[in-house]
């Protein structure tokens with residue numbers, strides 16, 4: 001694959017399409033980087049996917065194979081393109097921030113998610129009585145589905161599947177506990193424990209622990225130039241939070257929320273700085289002095 005090819009991706013997908021022709025989602029079992037091979041007939045689906053094609057009158061949809069090719073440097077073009085890019089993240093083929101996600105939200109319809117799959121949210125009221133009679137549950141109205149309904153990442157534990165969205169980038173060895181949450185275009189670069197929330201765009205390094213209920217402040221816009229990276233072997237304590245990137249081997253005390261603008265005292269130097277100025281600095285402990293209320297920063301060793 002040439003360097004130029006690495007800016008492209010493609011995949012055979014199975015789209016859910018409403019009776020009125022609206023694409024609700026697209027599942028790509030084996031997305032790939034590069035261009036569609038020259039000898040590939042775009043109109044002939046692999047047998048495994050062709051065999052999955054069917055109609056589901058309960059949801060008013062049909063499942064139909066299609067092939068999608070995307071220029072990852074360009075904004076998102078369609079729903080199937082959006083789903084391909086989310087799959088690339090969760091298959092660990094493209095890292096968070098490694099592709100252009102401008103327009104992602106605009107191309108993701110807010111579907112009704114049932115245990116049969118997605119359906120048009122506008123049709124849910126009329127179809128609900130029949131769905132209930134059939135024992136079908138509607139568990140969400142949302143733009144992004146659960147990761148585990150599309151793939152099972154290797155070597156990863158997810159205690160509650162509803163808390164991890166398609167597009168999460170979870171490296172082998174990651175454990176997401178019940179309180180953990182991982183949005184799309186966010187995730188882990190190595191083994192780690194997530195008991196708190198990783199918003200869109202947040203990436204944490206290997207052997208880092210996001211404590212119970214902890215928050216890493218993110219941003220909704222997928223094209224924001226702002227990056228919040230948390231280094232390796234760091235710990236954000238239970239119910240704590242950060243609004244800027246931490247370096248390696250840092251600790252934030254349980255219950256302490258430090259935003260980029262929080263004025264902190266660097267104890268060894270007796271000087272006050274905005275915490276955001278310490279973004280990326282390794283070996284720091286952030287602690288609120290329980291006697292004075294001031295947020296203090298100490299150097300620590302490993």
Ligand SMILES: CC(C)(COP(=O)(O)OP(=O)(O)OC[C@H]1O[C@@H](n2cnc3c(N)ncnc32)[C@H](O)[C@@H]1OP(=O)(O)O)[C@@H](O)C(=O)NCCC(=O)NCCSC(=O)CCC(=O)O
Nearest residue numbers: 195211212213236237238251252253254287288289290291
């Ligand atoms: C800030 C630290 C890291 C500090 O711990 P340390 O072990 O380094 O220090 P220590 O031994 O406790 O304290 C050393 C000295 O500093 C003092 N000291 C400690 N904290 C202080 C504070 N805030 N203000 C003033 N002094 C303080 C102690 O009294 C002691 O003083 P003397 O020397 O005078 O004795 C810790 O308190 C912390 O917050 N850890 C985070 C743990 C965590 O949240 N893990 C996530 C698990 S997730 C989970 O459990 C799930 C829970 C859930 O789901 O809700």
